[in-house]
Structure formats: C-alpha cells, structure tokens
Amino acid sequence: MFDSLLTATSGDVAVATSRALTELFKAHSSDHRTLSDIRNELAHSRIAMPEHKTAMLLTLRILEEIEATKHKQLSALTERELRQISKSLWRILEQKITMEPLYDRQAGARILKGLRTQYAAVA
Amino acid sequence: MASPLVLYSTNSWLAFAISERFFRRRHWVWCSPFFRPSDSHAAGMPPSAIPGEIYDRLHDDVNRGDRHSGWIAKNKTGLIEGAECKERDGVISATQKAEITSVVTMAEVRDFRPLLYVMPYQRVKRWTKEVPTSERAHPMSIEFIIESLPWQAFDVVEVRRQ
Numbered sequence: 001m002f003d004s005l006l007t008a009t010s011g012d013v014a015v016a017t018s019r020a021l022t023e024l025f026k027a028h029s030s031d032h033r034t035l036s037d038i039r040n041e042l043a044h045s046r047i048a049m050p051e052h053k054t055a056m057l058l059t060l061r062i063l064e065e066i067e068a069t070k071h072k073q074l075s076a077l078t079e080r081e082l083r084q085i086s087k088s089l090w091r092i093l094e095q096k097i098t099m100e101p102l103y104d105r106q107a108g109a110r111i112l113k114g115l116r117t118q119y120a121a122v123a
Numbered sequence: 124m125a126s127p128l129v130l131y132s133t134n135s136w137l138a139f140a141i142s143e144r145f146f147r148r149r150h151w152v153w154c155s156p157f158f159r160p161s162d163s164h165a166a167g168m169p170p171s172a173i174p175g176e177i178y179d180r181l182h183d184d185v186n187r188g189d190r191h192s193g194w195i196a197k198n199k200t201g202l203i204e205g206a207e208c209k210e211r212d213g214v215i216s217a218t219q220k221a222e223i224t225s226v227v228t229m230a231e232v233r234d235f236r237p238l239l240y241v242m243p244y245q246r247v248k249r250w251t252k253e254v255p256t257s258e259r260a261h262p263m264s265i266e267f268i269i270e271s272l273p274w275q276a277f278d279v280v281e282v283r284r285q
Contacts, residue, residue, distance in 0.1 A: 011207045018204035021197040025171045079193075086196035093200060097224045102217060108225025112234070115140040115226070122139060122238065122279055 001069060002092055004061040008054070010096035016058035017089040023063060027074035028082060035067055035074055062089070127156030130242040130251070130267060133177040135198050135235040139279065141206075141223055145215055148274040151205060152240060153254070154267050172266055174239065178282060181237040188232050195235045202227050242269075242277040250276075 005013050027033045042056050066085060067074060077085070097103055132154035142150040159175035170176035177194070184192035206223040209215045215223070244251075247269060254266040 014200065014203040014207050018197070018200035021193070021200055022171075025193070025197060029170050082193050083191050086193035087191045090196045090199060093203065094228055097203070097228060100221060100224070102221030104221065104225055105229060107222060108227075108229040111144075111222055112226045112229050115137075115144060116234075119136070119140040119143060122136065122281075 001088060002062060002065060004058055004065070005092050005096075008058055010093070010100055012055045012058055013093050013096050015052070015055035016062060017093050019055065019059040020062040021086060021089060023059065024066070024074060024077065024082060024085065028077060030075060033075055035063055038063060038074075126248070127244045130154040130156055130244055130247065131158045131174040132240040132242070133174040133181065133237050134240060135181065135195075136238055137227070137230055137234040138198065138202060139238055141202060141226065143274065145206075145219055145223055146209060147214070149271040150240070150269075150274070150277075152242075152269045152272050154240070154242065154251075154269065156244070156265055156267075158239070178237045178239060181235060182282075185232055185236045190232055192232070192235075195232065198235055199227050199230070236281075239280040239282055240272075240277045241280055242272070247272065247276050 005016070008016070023038050027038070039060060042060060063074060066077070070077065070081060098105075132152040134150070134152065139150070142148070155172060155174055157173070157175075159173060170180065180194045181192075181198070184194055189195070203224050206215065206220045206227075210217060210220040250269045250272060251267045252270070254268055
C-alpha cells in the first residue's frame with residue numbers, strides 16, 4: 001500500500017503524510033466531507049513552490065488509495081482503520097527518514113534526553 | 124464576532140521543547156478562541172479544531188501508553204513537516220532538521236503529553252492569521268494560526284497531571 005510514497009523524497013513524504021492524516025481526521029469528524037471536496041480545495045489553494053505541489057499530489061494519491069482499498073468514503077473510516085492507516089503512514093515515513101545521510105539515532109536519543117531534563121517542569 | 128479575550132492551543136510537550144531548542148523559542152500554533160465551545164459554537168467545530176478535545180485525546184492516548192495512537196502519529200508527522208518547512212525557510216540547517224527527525228523518531232509516548240497554551244488576544248493579535256476556510260477543520264469554525272509566537276507571549280498549562 002502507498003506505493004506512490006516509495007519513490008518520493010522523505011521531505012515530500014513528510015509533508016504528504018502529515019497533510020493526509022490531517023485530512024483524514026477532518027473527514028472522520030465530518031460526515032459531509034468527501035475526497036472530491038479535498039481535491040477541489042487543494043486544486044484551488046495557492047501552491048507557490050513546486051515541492052509543495054508534489055507533496056499535495058502525493059497527499060491526494062494517499063487518500064485515493066485509502067478509499068480504493070477500504071471500499072468506502074474517508075468519512076466512513078472507523079477509529080480502528082484510522083489507527084491502522086496512521087501506523088502504516090508513520091512506518092513509511094520513519095523508513096524514509098532512517099535512510100537519510102544525516103540521520104543519527106544516537107544523536108536523537110542524546111538530544112531527547114537533554115530536552116527531557118531541560119524542559120521537564122515546563123508547566 | 125467581537126475580538127476574543129484569549130486564544131487557546133493544544134500542543135505536545137515535544138513540540139514545545141523542539142520549538143524552544145531549535146526554533147529560537149518561537150512556536151507555530153493553531154489556535155481557537157474557545158477551549159471548549161458553548162453549544163451554539165460547538166455545532167461548527169469538529170474535535171480536531173477544539174483545543175479541549177485535542178487535549179483530552181492526547182492525554183488519554185498518553186495515559187494508555189498507546190504506541191499506535193493516530194493523534195500521536197499526526198503530531199509526529201506534523202513535527203517533521205514543520206522541520207522541513209523551517210529548513211526551507213532558512214531557520215534551521217540540514218543538520219538540525221536531521222536532529223529533529225531523529226528526536227521525533229526516538230520519542231516515546233510520554234513525550235507527546237499535551238500542554239495547553241493560553242494567549243491574551245491583545246498581546247498576540249499582530250501575529251495572528253485567520254485560517255482560510257479551505258484549511259479549517261470545519262468551514263464554520265473559528266481558527267487562527269500564529270507562525271512565530273514568541274515564548275514571552277503565552278502561558279503554558281498542564282491541565283491534568285499524568
């Protein structure tokens with residue numbers, strides 16, 4: 001599933017998965033929102049940068065694929081299906097990220113530990 | 124509608140910490156004039172646009188230790204999308220973007236505990252942008268974006284302790 005993401009850059013995948021999840025959450029909480037509403041909104045939004053356009057097209061591909069494989073409208077997805085989709089999209093994004101040359105799990109863990117210490121008592 | 128008194132926004136602890144460390148203590152927030160809208164306003168607002176609802180969902184998923192929470196996945200992808208945009212805008216370097224993505228992938232469920240940002244409208248109104256209808260969670264809901272909110276302009280509240 002989501003084959004269109006396999007050949008995209010991790011930047012495009014990050015933007016597309018984030019937008020797709022936002023659209024899924026919006027559709028899930030509104031019975032009236034359909035894929036063609038989303039398609040129309042994206043078509044009429046102001047997209048200034050080419051990379052945004054690629055990410056928007058990917059977003060649509062993701063949403064179209066979800067409707068096609070689940071055989072139902074986005075607004076009819078159950079909580080369980082939404083969870084499965086979120087998990088799949090996050091896995092793909094995580095795989096993409098870990099292939100990037102600058103990605104460093106150890107550095108991430110070290111910084112995260114520092115953030116937890118520094119901002120523990122934020123509220 | 125009269126000017127709101129206060130704006131509310133729910134964000135994860137990790138989003139707060141990343142903005143403080145990497146984005147020069149400036150925060151990107153999606154906010155609403157209602158923490159939980161009254162009945163008359165609630166009709167136009169789905170849960171994903173209500174700070175109180177977002178707070179509850181994140182709080183419950185964190186409390187359950189739900190590693191596959193859709194709300195947490197959405198938060199993670201949003202943080203990485205944010206890092207992409209900040210790099211594109213020249214706020215952070217490619218190395219810093221990689222550090223943020225590493226931090227987000229290493230984060231645990233507890234790092235997504237919700238925080239409520241409370242902003243006096245008069246103090247932040249110069250930075251607010253109304254969310255275009257096409258991007259709102261519902262066409263009738265009232266939503267604002269502040270792309271670069273300085274830390275001095277808001278208070279952070281943890282409504283319920285873990």
